[in-house]
Amino acid sequence: MYVSSIRSADPARPASRSKHAVQGTVIGLGVVSLITDLSAEMVTAVLPLYLVYGLGVGFLQLGAIDGLYTGATALLRLAGGYFADRLGRPKAVALVGYGLSAATKLAFPAAGSSLGAIGLVIGADRAGKGIRTAPRDAMITLATPADGLGRAFGVHRAMDTAGALLGPLAAFGLLTVLVGDYPAVFGVSFCFAVIAVIVLAVFVRAPAGAVERSRVRLRAGFALLREPGLRGTCLAAALLGVCTVGDMFLFVGVQRSAGLPPGALPLLPLATALTFMALASPIGRLADRLGQWKVFLAGHVVLLAAYVVLAASATGWLVAVVVLAAHGVFYACTDGVLMAHAAPHVPESLRATGLAFVQTGQALARAAGAVLFGVLAAGMALGPAFAVFAVALLVSVLAGSRMA
Template sequence: MYLSTSRAADLAGGTPVPSGPLRAVPGTVFALGLVSLITDVSAEMVTAVLPLYLVAGLGMSPLAFGALDGLHQGATALLRLAGGRISDRTHRRKLVAGFGYALSAGCKAALLAVTTPWSVAAVLAADRTGKGLRTAPRDALISLSCPPQDQGRAFGVHRALDTAGALLGPLAAFGVLWVVADGYAAVFTVSCCVAVLGVVVLVLFVREAPAPAPAARAPLPPVRTLVRIPGLRRLCATAAVLGLFTVGDAFLYLLLQRRLELPAAYFPLLPVGTAAVFLLAALPAGRAADRLGRRRVFLGGHVLLLGACLLLLAPVPAGPPLVLGVLGLLGLFYAATDGVLMAAAGPLLPAGLRTTGLAVLQTAQALARFAGSLMFGAAWTLWGPGPALGIAAGGLVLSLAAVALFGGREGGGPS
């Protein structure tokens, strides 16, 4: 299948490494994980309150929110390519990533000055611009810091630290809203301060190997070289097909909030449950992907997302079993897909095009999720949340079946 080529690439790598679960992870991975932890505290403070702030506070319709949620995903798409290409051309991955982190920090301050849905959308687009610029260079730094057979483990460690921030961010937002009634401005202020701290940590503690002298650099391979890598083409197709029917977590939280009739002050706690499961499962999922094959783990993650959608559609009474089931399945979905996809791509790509190749893959996924959010928001507006979720679940079933039946199989390792 699409992801099995990465397993073959892993087996082809001959770099000896220590064995056992306590193998050392490069310091670059931990440093970038710490930056992501701090930055995710900042980002998730905003993300945790944003759906309710826009829909309940500013009166945005589900269709408009679907467009905004899609913009949140799609605004990064082409900029990931730009960030990746600039990083590979200049060999300054840390610098490009740092600019992206700094831009996002500035956008947190800008949220204090905007009060209409579409002015908020413009600020969020700029924030996603920063994310688009930084994501591929950051993932390339992780990928280049460890041998092919440890890619899943390295990304699992990074995603675990990243998710610790995603766990703490909603708790921080909940604390602010608990102290300050309707304290959205206070949430944005604290978020901005935390984001600045993340940039400082990046500058002081993340290390990158010095760029080679211009005369010593090999010519940068053309981007069209990536098209000739069958494994990358298959990964992009898989990410796009499944991403088209991946329901965004913001929509799932809104559906849960409606089922539970949850007060606004408690809404930020919903992402905490997802993040807690993601945090616990990220490293085991990465190690399982290294051992069992990244395709199996990646596709299995989407089956778990399908389970969360079906649970919301089922006539389950509103209560703890529904909440724990949906949030648990959603957290396991992210653990089995987020870092695993990048780990699958890394060994397939030449070092000179590592950042650009990861950016191409991320762009395919982001554009598909952008289209998916628009379709889900339109279906919600036209037919209601239940039918919209049913359509998305049916599309995900068909997508999984298509990937399973027509993806093919490559490589000699486990699929």
């Protein structure tokens, strides 16, 4: 019911814009995401090492923390999307989210070894991510023609992942030079996060047509779920999300299954990030040609193969490389591709809200999946837990092929 309105001409947009040209707004947001992810991944890279080997956290507690890390963004994604549409100011709302995440970097040293305090800081950091994600993605879709969305999101995610690649390297270098000085990692992370906020505020322009105040009502946002395409996408993304193991568990699983030393944990995200960065743009273009949903499901099939390898408890560096590369392919096929698939089902006046519904369902499902995996791993060990999730993911992929 909404697709025709989205494809109609928009006088506020430049007529010469081509699907082959990535807009300046997308590049600017990519730079912001690159710097932000460098900052965020400095912290993320050291968390499993710190929690598992520093504080002696068990699988059950790690599952709860991993679930919090994923799920804390959920409801605030809806709030960020709604206020971006309601105020007609997606850039301003995104700035609030980026600023909140930046401020939390200084709170990590104060949390010390308290799991409760660490949980609160992680929750605040992820809340900032939740607020900014839908407005940022809405700005990308508003600046890009519908037939170039896969490419635009691919370029953005490639730049985003370049930061994710540099973050663990920076954290590993600091910890090596300063011999385990975690406060230094958090301090440098904060500085990068502030730079990202400044770049967004000063150098990124909101796309044309996105700055006028809208009379969006919350119930109009919920009415979007009556549109079959968007509703099916939300349900399928949530079903697949609950069968997705959290990143922390996957990295710990690789380290233990492959027999790698604990000190290798901060470096494992690099293989995922390198693969993601290299493939995000070409897979985005492929998704524009073949269909975003087909590519999205294919990414989950690749992830399923990684789970099978971990369930088999194979050892060695080659196993680690294969699993982490598959993890990167999964992200290249899903992160951004899902938003490119969902955007044409949402009118521009409700774009951020509609994308937030999809993101929220997926985030809540992944949080539940992380907690469930923690329970299974605590009771069955890692290998059998990955086997159970592999079977569940296979069933979900088959169901998802019929839902959207």
